[in-house]
Amino acid sequence: MQLxxxxxxxxxxxxxxxxxxxxxxxxxxxxxxxxxYLFGLPLGIVLIITEKDGxxxxxxxxxxLGFVVNAFRSFPFIILMVAFLPISKALIGTRSGxxxxxxxxxxxxTPYVARMVESSLKEVxxxxxxxxxxxxxxxxxxxxxxxLPEAKPSLIVGAVIxxxxxxxxxxxxxxxxxxxxxxxxxxxxxxRFHDDVIWVCVAFTAVIVELIQEGGMLLARKxxxxxxxxxxxxxxxxxxxxxxxx
Amino acid sequence: MIQLIxxxxxxxxxxxxxxxxxxxxxTIEDGAIYGIIGLSGAGxxxxxxxxxxLEKPTAGQVLVDGEDLTKVKTKRxxxxxxxxxxxxxxxxxxxxxxxxxxVRFPLELAKFKKDAAKARVAQLLELVGLSExxxxxxxxxxxxxxxxxxxxxxxxxxxxxxxxxxxxxxLDPNTTTAILELLKEIxxxxxVTIIVITHEMRVVDSICTDVxxxxxxxxxxxxKVADVFAFPQSEIAKQLIIPELIRTVKSAGGNKLRLVFxxxxxxxxxxxxxxxxxxxxxNILYADTKNIDGKTxxxxxxxxxxxxxxxxxxxxxxxxxxxxxKEEI
Numbered sequence: 001m002q003l004x005x006x007x008x009x010x011x012x013x014x015x016x017x018x019x020x021x022x023x024x025x026x027x028x029x030x031x032x033x034x035x036x037y038l039f040g041l042p043l044g045i046v047l048i049i050t051e052k053d054g055x056x057x058x059x060x061x062x063x064x065l066g067f068v069v070n071a072f073r074s075f076p077f078i079i080l081m082v083a084f085l086p087i088s089k090a091l092i093g094t095r096s097g098x099x100x101x102x103x104x105x106x107x108x109x110t111p112y113v114a115r116m117v118e119s120s121l122k123e124v125x126x127x128x129x130x131x132x133x134x135x136x137x138x139x140x141x142x143x144x145x146x147x148l149p150e151a152k153p154s155l156i157v158g159a160v161i162x163x164x165x166x167x168x169x170x171x172x173x174x175x176x177x178x179x180x181x182x183x184x185x186x187x188x189x190x191x192r193f194h195d196d197v198i199w200v201c202v203a204f205t206a207v208i209v210e211l212i213q214e215g216g217m218l219l220a221r222k223x224x225x226x227x228x229x230x231x232x233x234x235x236x237x238x239x240x241x242x243x244x245x246x
Numbered sequence: 247m248i249q250l251i252x253x254x255x256x257x258x259x260x261x262x263x264x265x266x267x268x269x270x271x272x273t274i275e276d277g278a279i280y281g282i283i284g285l286s287g288a289g290x291x292x293x294x295x296x297x298x299x300l301e302k303p304t305a306g307q308v309l310v311d312g313e314d315l316t317k318v319k320t321k322r323x324x325x326x327x328x329x330x331x332x333x334x335x336x337x338x339x340x341x342x343x344x345x346x347x348x349v350r351f352p353l354e355l356a357k358f359k360k361d362a363a364k365a366r367v368a369q370l371l372e373l374v375g376l377s378e379x380x381x382x383x384x385x386x387x388x389x390x391x392x393x394x395x396x397x398x399x400x401x402x403x404x405x406x407x408x409x410x411x412x413x414x415x416x417l418d419p420n421t422t423t424a425i426l427e428l429l430k431e432i433x434x435x436x437x438v439t440i441i442v443i444t445h446e447m448r449v450v451d452s453i454c455t456d457v458x459x460x461x462x463x464x465x466x467x468x469x470k471v472a473d474v475f476a477f478p479q480s481e482i483a484k485q486l487i488i489p490e491l492i493r494t495v496k497s498a499g500g501n502k503l504r505l506v507f508x509x510x511x512x513x514x515x516x517x518x519x520x521x522x523x524x525x526x527x528x529n530i531l532y533a534d535t536k537n538i539d540g541k542t543x544x545x546x547x548x549x550x551x552x553x554x555x556x557x558x559x560x561x562x563x564x565x566x567x568x569x570x571x572k573e574e575i
Binding site for chain 2: 125127128130131132133134135136137138141145146149150152153223224225226
């Protein structure tokens with residue numbers, strides 16, 4: 001048994017199935033998250049500016065959008081997928097394959113992204129927005145020049161979390177016709193009882209998650225000038241110490 | 247000139263409307279440093295925000311150089327706001343921008359050409375004395391430096407007016423003095439009319455030409471600083487302007503007289519003069535006077551002699567020496 005299992009795992013590697021799975025997972029995740037941001041970012045902005053004490057309060061719109069977003073988010077992803085497959089059929093003519101899965105992932109991720117963006121923008125100091133208003137900034141200028149740049153580090157952290165969530169969803173898509181590491185784990189590992197295949201898929205997924213997480217956080221830290229003070233200070237201290245030693 | 251006419255502001259709330267301002271009438275002449283003083287919750291922050299319409303008044307007019315801002319279109323309002331700079335207690339700098347980019351911000355909003363903006367930013371940083379901090383981020387600055395950046399930013403578009411909302415309340419006394427000096431200099435050099443919102447007496451004391459006292463949504467008194475400070479009429483103004491005097495005097499019995507030194511009377515030592523010339527020794531209950539350029543300013547409370555004749559003599563002496571006094575504390 002052990003030998004057979006090993007040989008299947010080796011076969012999967014030899015035939016580049018695993019490699020293809022990694023690639024499919026990455027591109028499904030990245031592409032659908034990116035497109036979800038295309039819709040989710042404006043949606044998050046609209047949620048912020050139409051709220052009660054926002055730049056342009058429109059309570060009914062805010063409540064309606066909030067309700068729709070929550071409704072979509074309350075679907076477990078696997079149910080949302082099967083429920084909305086007809087949309088994929090209508091859009092690209094198929095209910096299966098990576099294309100269909102990407103559409104499902106976009107539908108699931110957009111409301112999630114909108115909430116992420118909303119909470120990032122909420123962190124922007126209201127006083128700064130007020131200062132911009134006092135200078136005669138239009139609402140559009142405030143969004144482009146205050147909200148988005150000031151929230152940049154937080155938006156990046158949000159993007160990291162969203163991407164990892166989508167990655168998790170993409171594995172579920174393997175159950176109903178998508179590709180990627182999730183599908184390999186289910187078809188070769190779970191259905192044919194090869195635990196080692198499952199663990200290899202888990203390990204690769206973990207590595208991808210880790211890379212996204214660390215890379216994103218590094219970027220967010222680098223771009224955040226609020227925390228720069230500490231690093232600069234410690235640098236100064238170090239240089240002072242060096243001077244003293246020399 | 248800024249005029250507020252019959253200004254009201256109420257906030258709708260579930261438990262009934264909350265009145266923030268009621269029937270505010272105020273005229274701020276060009277070139278003035280106008281202080282608006284009141285306790286927290288009196289409505290002064292709302293008042294200053296009504297001037298540039300960050301808060302929309304419920305009723306009344308806001309006239310800036312004769313133009314009623316409550317009636318102008320949004321686009322025009324953006325233009326008018328560029329002529330009214332504003333600084334805040336919390337500085338409100340853009341944390342992700344450098345000092346120079348913060349000062350450049352209003353110039354970007356007004357679509358200045360890059361070169362012109364660069365020159366203007368350098369000029370402004372020089373004015374506030376922060377040229378060498380141009381590339382620093384706000385998190386690397388002290389509170390006083392942050393407020394200087396905010397001042398440079400507020401002045402970027404050469405506004406005619408500058409609104410200061412508790413601009414020194416988050417600063418230590420020394421830094422406060424420095425920022426107040428800077429504001430005074432801006433008023434003098436650039437001719438900017440400054441409106442200062444504060445709960446600190448010393449701010450009004452040290453830079454303002456005019457003052458309005460606001461209490462519970464109403465302006466209770468206003469006028470030249472020297473006049474209001476010499477003769478505060480309302481209870482709240484007395485509490486704000488001469489709090490210790492009120493506290494000291496309340497606990498003391500007997501007939502009292504409050505002497506006001508306005509810098510106008512001759513520099514004679516009044517109390518010793520009384521003793522020498524009239525042979526009447528009076529008790530000093532309270533004194534807070536300062537000597538500026540050889541003139542005396544401030545307040546003093548003395549007890550009057552029980553004897554009515556002597557009391558009249560004291561008053562006569564004071565009148566002769568041009569010392570203003572009030573029997574009512």
